[in-house]
Amino acid sequence: MTDRERVPGRPRSKDADAAVLAAALDLLIEAGVGAVGFEQVARRAGVTRATVYRRFPDRTRLLVAAVEAAFGDPPAEPEIRDxxxxxxxxxxxxxxxxxxxxxxxxxxxxxxxxxxxxxxxxxxxxxxxxxxxxxxxxxxxxxxxxxxxxxxxxxxxxxxxxxxxxxxxxxxxxxxxxxxxxxxxxxxxxxxxxxxxxxxxxxx
Missing domain, CATH: 1.10.357.10 (Tetracycline Repressor, domain 2)
Structure with a gap:
């Protein structure tokens, strides 16, 4: 997700960011897309629903960000030898x-x-x-x-x-x-x- 897509507001907590993404990913893996609701994610992450909404205005962006975080920051051209x-x-x-x-x-x-x-x-x-x-x-x-x-x-x-x-x-x-x-x-x-x-x- 780019900086332009983020909802403006007070400075974000990196810990809260990580907790929200981890919670969304856990719910996706455990029970599928339908289980990834804002209330469920907030409860799993130990934050308020408002905290989740400030970061992700809709579920799709939340899911995409969680998947991107799961695979880290891979190189543009991975080295695969043979x-x-x-x-x-x-x-x-x-x-x-x-x-x-x-x-x-x-x-x-x-x-x-x-x-x-x-x-x-x-x-x-x-x-x-x-x-x-x-x-x-x-x-x-x-x-x-x-x-x-x-x-x-x-x-x-x-x-x-x-x-x-x-x-x-x-x-x-x-x-x-x-x-x-x-x-x-x-x-x-x-x-x-x-x-x-x-x-x-x-x-x-």
């Missing part, structure tokens, strides 16, 4: 029960509160997707992926596998289990760590 780094990063996400629940809540809010899903996508998802696609391009050039691999299509396949894991696997899944699952998907796509991938036959 395919193994992609695997370990996603496995870490899939082994965190709180993050899993938050991602499912965001997915479920796509129709009702599209701004919420967009905040996650712009703040966190899109920069990482660009970096992952670039990793797949480099892996293809090194021969770790078939030469006809389309990096963006492979990214879509792997992203779909992540959502499938979120929907069908228990939240107790470990990072090692999640990594084995994602590695199996990449293996089906032709990933061979260390390469080089055998060259295509003549005349292909």
């Amino acid at each position: 395919v193994e780094h992609v695997l370990s990063g996603w496995a870490h996400v899939l082994s965190d029960p709180r993050t899993r629940r938050l991602l499912r809540r965001l997915y479920g809010a796509m129709d009702d509160v599209p701004e919420l899903a967009r905040a996650y996508r712009v703040r966190f998802g899109e920069p990482r997707d660009r970096a992952r696609a670039a990793v797949f391009e480099r892996a293809r050039a090194r021969g770790e992926l078939p030469e006809d691999t389309e990096p963006q299509v492979l990214l879509d396949v792997l992203t779909g596998a992540v959502w499938q894991h979120l929907a069908t696997r228990p939240d107790t899944a470990t990072a090692a289990e999640a990594e084995r699952y994602l590695r199996a998907v990449l293996h089906q796509a032709g990933y061979r760590p260390g390469g080089p991938y055998p060259p295509a036959p003549e005349g292909r």
